[in-house]
Amino acid sequence: MPTKTLRRTLQLAGLEVPVVELTGAQDGPRLTVLAGVHGCEYAPMAAVRRWVRALAGRDLRGRVVAVPVLNLPAFRARSPFVVPDDGKNLNRCFPGDPDGSLAERLAHAAFTQLITGSDALVDAHAGDLVEALEPFALYDAGPAEARARELAIAYGLGYVIRQEPGPDRAVGGTSSAAAASIGIPAIIAEAGGCGLVQQAAVDAHIRGLDRLLARLGMAPGAAESTAPERPPAHLRRFLWLRSDDAGWWEPGRRTGRDGSRGPGPRDGQQHRRGGRPADRHRARGGRPHVRDELPRGGGGRPAARPGRGLRPLPFMRTRR
Numbered sequence: 001m002p003t004k005t006l007r008r009t010l011q012l013a014g015l016e017v018p019v020v021e022l023t024g025a026q027d028g029p030r031l032t033v034l035a036g037v038h039g040c041e042y043a044p045m046a047a048v049r050r051w052v053r054a055l056a057g058r059d060l061r062g063r064v065v066a067v068p069v070l071n072l073p074a075f076r077a078r079s080p081f082v083v084p085d086d087g088k089n090l091n092r093c094f095p096g097d098p099d100g101s102l103a104e105r106l107a108h109a110a111f112t113q114l115i116t117g118s119d120a121l122v123d124a125h126a127g128d129l130v131e132a133l134e135p136f137a138l139y140d141a142g143p144a145e146a147r148a149r150e151l152a153i154a155y156g157l158g159y160v161i162r163q164e165p166g167p168d169r170a171v172g173g174t175s176s177a178a179a180a181s182i183g184i185p186a187i188i189a190e191a192g193g194c195g196l197v198q199q200a201a202v203d204a205h206i207r208g209l210d211r212l213l214a215r216l217g218m219a220p221g222a223a224e225s226t227a228p229e230r231p232p233a234h235l236r237r238f239l240w241l242r243s244d245d246a247g248w249w250e251p252g253r254r255t256g257r258d259g260s261r262g263p264g265p266r267d268g269q270q271h272r273r274g275g276r277p278a279d280r281h282r283a284r285g286g287r288p289h290v291r292d293e294l295p296r297g298g299g300g301r302p303a304a305r306p307g308r309g310l311r312p313l314p315f316m317r318t319r320r
């Protein structure tokens with residue numbers, strides 16, 4: 001019996017959110033896959049759409065419930081990071097509040113109607129409209145963390161971050177933390193960014209979802225190994241970089257007189273900057289990394305708050 005595909009919309013906080021449900025011929029786990037929790041993260045949205053189309057022609061054990069774009073108001077308004085109606089970051093609102101603002105109600109509806117009852121959750125992200133990042137997967141401490149860790153590794157991205165509740169946790173209120181709190185193994189997988197549909201990022205998500213399916217025993221006869229080609233680096237926390245000045249960073253490159261590109265930054269080497277410099281910060285690690293910041297405007301606008309515009313790469317350090 002082939003896999004059955006049902007395309008429908010789900011009423012979530014008054015929104016008609018498109019959902020694709022794939023039911024295999026054999027019983028098995030239920031995997032929930034979300035994308036578009038942030039409205040301009042196009043690579044994972046494209047990946048989930050392509051992945052479910054491919055999955056329809058394959059054997060499946062169990063059930064996949066996939067949402068290519070959850071945050072419809074942000075998607076439609078092309079609003080990075082936040083739901084435009086209330087200015088809140090949906091991925092800081094889980095498990096949500098049925099009596100709250102739109103982001104809180106949407107989080108609550110997604111938590112109760114999509115996440116609860118799942119055997120595993122993947123929330124696929126990228127850098128948002130103005131955000132570049134190194135691909136990574138994140139999972140949360142909790143009763144299901146051993147399984148969540150397996151899934152995070154199986155997804156096959158370069159870095160795996162474990163987050164613990166407490167004051168050190170940089171990003172709370174996430175889908176994965178809410179799932180972890182009720183014992184569901186969950187990961188947030190990040191690849192892509194900058195408002196683009198990069199083929200490499202789409203491929204990384206599709207590969208990751210396929211590996212996860214195999215890891216969960218939902219892909220009968222799948223030849224694909226779930227072992228990543230290279231083991232990921234394991235990290236324990238985010239470190240947030242702050243800037244006192246408006247501006248942006250470019251990855252430091254030494255440029256020759258003939259305009260040729262030199263090697264990237266070395267350990268401890270200061271990044272080259274554009275705009276007004278954020279001159280007290282240095283990054284080290286020597287890995288290719290690009291990030292952006294929301295500038296603090298001259299008109300007394302507050303600096304970007306955690307979870308809105310600033311998302312540091314996990315391996316960056318601040319030196320003063």
Ligand SMILES: [Zn+2]
Pocket residue numbers: 037038041125126127128
């Ligand atoms: Zn995101």
